[in-house]
Amino acid sequence: MSDEKGFWLYDLRVETVLDGREPVCRHVEGESFRVEGENLVFAKGQRVSMYALSAILPLLPAKQRMTDARDWMSTDAEVACPDPHCGGRFRIHRESKRWFSHAETTGLPEARGTPYWKQEGST
Template sequence: MYDLRIVVEEIRGFCDLPMVIGDYCEVKGGRLIIPEGKHMCIWALASILPMLPAKQRNIVEENDWLPSTSRMCCPDPNGLVIYRIERVNESSETNKTNESSKTNESSEDKPFPRILVNEKVCSGCRTCEMTCSFKHTEGFSVDESRVRIDKDEANGLDIPRICRQCGTARCLEACPIGALSRDPQTKAIVLDKDQCTGCLACQKACAFKAVQVHPLSKQPMFCDLCGGNPQCVERCATGALTFGRAGEAPIKGGARAAIK
C-alpha cells in the first residue's frame, strides 16, 4: 500500500478558510495527518475520502481509470479548490518531491483509450449509426450498426449505446465457450464468429446495453474501435462521443461541438 499526500494545488474561486496553495495533509496507513501550520477543509476532505483507500492500493487492472486520476475539486461551487492526490512510496517516506512521487505512477498504469459517452449533448441525429453501418458493411442499416441511439422520453435524452471496452468486461466473463477476446493493439472486444453459438450470454451480461445482435446471423456485434480510429467519433457533431481516457483531454472528438 502507498502513503498519500493531498495537496492544495489551485484555488480558482473564493474560499474563506485560511488555506493556501501548497497546504497538504497525509494519509499513512489508516491515519489522516494534518501537519502543524497546514489547513484543510473538512467538507472537501469528506468528498475526497472515499477515493483514498483505493488510491493507496496498486491497481493493475486494464482500463481502470483510477490510477490516472489524481485531481479532485472541492464540492463548493464558489470555492473551486483543486486538490492533487500524490502517492508517496511504500516505505512511508513523505519527504519525496512531487516529481519523484509521480514516477510511482508509470504510463503502464494508464487505462487504454476507449469511446466515452456524454448523453447530455447527444442530439439524436443518428449519424453515428449510419457511419458505423457503412464502415462495416458499406451500406446504411441501423440494424447492422454497433452503436445504437436509445431515446429516453421521460428525461428528454438520446443515449448512445456503444461498447465501453470495460476493464473487467462482464461479456468476456459470461461467454461460456471463450469466443470473446481482446485485440492486442486496441484492446477492443473481439468475437470469434466460428466459435460463437449465438447464446447471447454476453448481451445479457452487459450493464450498458451495448451488445447488439446481427439481424441475419443472430450473433452479437461488438465495437472494434475501427482499428483505433473510431469513425463514429469522427462524425459526431456535438461531442457526445469522444475517444480517449476518462479524466483527460480527448484524443479524438469533441472539437466539432464548438462549431456554431
C-alpha cells in the same frame, strides 16, 4: 514478509492546488496532509476544510491500493472542492509503499496479532 500474509499500501500526500482558480472556501495553495496506512497526518499549522475532506475521504483507500495503469484511479489525481462555486482542488500523490501484515491490521479475533501501531519502533 515472503511467508507472512499481508498487503502493500501507498502512502499518499494530498495537496491543495488552485492553478489560478479563485477559492470560495479556505484553501491555501500548497497546504497538504499525508495518509499513512489508516492515519491522516497533518504538519503543524496545516488545515483542510471538513467539507472538502468529505469529498476526498472516500477515494483515499482506493488510491492507496495498487491498480492497473489504465484504471482511472491510477491516472486521475485531482478532486474538486464540493462547493460548485469554489476553485479549490486537491491533488493526490502516490508516494512510497508500506507493507502491512494482515495479523497486525485485522479485527478478526482468530487472525489477530499485535496491532501495527503498537509494534516497537512505530510512530
